[in-house]
Amino acid sequence: MSPSLPGDVVVLPAPGRRWLLYNVFTRTSLAVDGAGLAVLADLAAGGEPAARTCPTWETGVFGNADGLLADPTRIIRDARQWPPAVEATAERLAGRCRELFLLVDDPGAYRARFGPKKNLLDATKTGNFHQQLGVELLLKRRVNPEQWWVRQKFEDGLSGIRDNLYRAVQHSFLTGYFPKRLTPASSVVDVGCGVGYYTELIAASAGSTLGVDPNAEYIAAARRRGGKARYEVLPVGRPGGLDPIPSASADFVFMSDALLFYFVPPVPGPVPDIDLLFREVRRILKPGGVFISVEPHYIFWLAPWLGDQDRPFTVLTEYRRKDFGVTAFMSRLVQAFCRNGFQVSWMEELWPDPAFREVDPRAFHFADNFPVWQLFELRSA
């Protein structure tokens, strides 16, 4: 049987009469010239390839190694940065395309590869985003994911946020939002506060601020900053995790980039119980208190950035049935709120600061059209 080009592959134009073959599901790619394209078409038609050899360019890169909010497309954008061409025989080209899932022999086996890895070293499955990042960080780069997380978001010494979408969207939004929403009379609990960066932003506008996180190293780093907020290591997400916080003590509970773990665990294993967490959040909120949730957008976070730099488009490969994605889909998240007695009192999608257009035009234009975070304000019903 002749191999086939899966329907998951799109061909994108590239400079210099070259074509970029891109599998939108596996996010793997290779560039070829017209002869290479013809070779693949010949092979897929079950014929002898007309050309003997053709140049190929390796265009893949794990962009998210630079950060969770970096370009998730996995294509080296600038064709001038592509490694030098490799002259490949038709056979070698076909072999490389098989490795990159640009050509498949057995469509059933190919489809069966999509799904969670059993463990970090399981190469029979593609794995979800967390697992792919784990493979990249732990096996290829050999870095500690927790330290990596801090470095991809913050500048050294936690003095600021790195100049990426974290700063242009999340930080710039929250800088304007907290002073409008909070007063010196407000008491706030930041659940899953990490190293306390936003906790201190909250503390600058609120009366009393408590940051809690299960990670002792993050809490130690938060305390070292010597800010206004108090910090506690608490086993958030486990039964009784927020017990030390008194009932009806908070005007606001804030949570950012942490609810996603209640749908897809960051490492294989059980997910924490969101109903239990939300009951706890309601318990510590005062009557009329507000739960503020800022999470990666349930549709567009990690969607490929395709198209021209200033006129992006994206291709969605999944929404409800997530093989790759790690966020809850819309109704799943909103139903979790409603099921636990919260009412949505406000919702918005966050957009980048216009000044970011000059810093990273492609990231700016993408995030300006396809939101990468969403905010919910919720009240106890």
Added chain:
Amino acid sequence: MISEEAVRKKILSYLEAERPLPCAAEEEKLSFEFLDSNFVDSIKIVELVTRLEEDFGVRFEPEDMQSVDFRTVKGMTGIILRLASR
């Protein structure tokens, strides 16, 4: 020269530090798929990898680690001996 025996013993000592592999015979232990049976989690895998690399002065490539051989003591021993002989 590193002996096959020494490598096996070392791997087993790390794997069985907390509890023995669920196998009766020694031969079974060598071909027990400790990865796929969830005997070790990702953090333990990374620890195991770093320790073995230090002990035997080798460096595993991602392809080595994701290979079928890496899932058993016998296969892993073979990979270490191959890398060490280079």
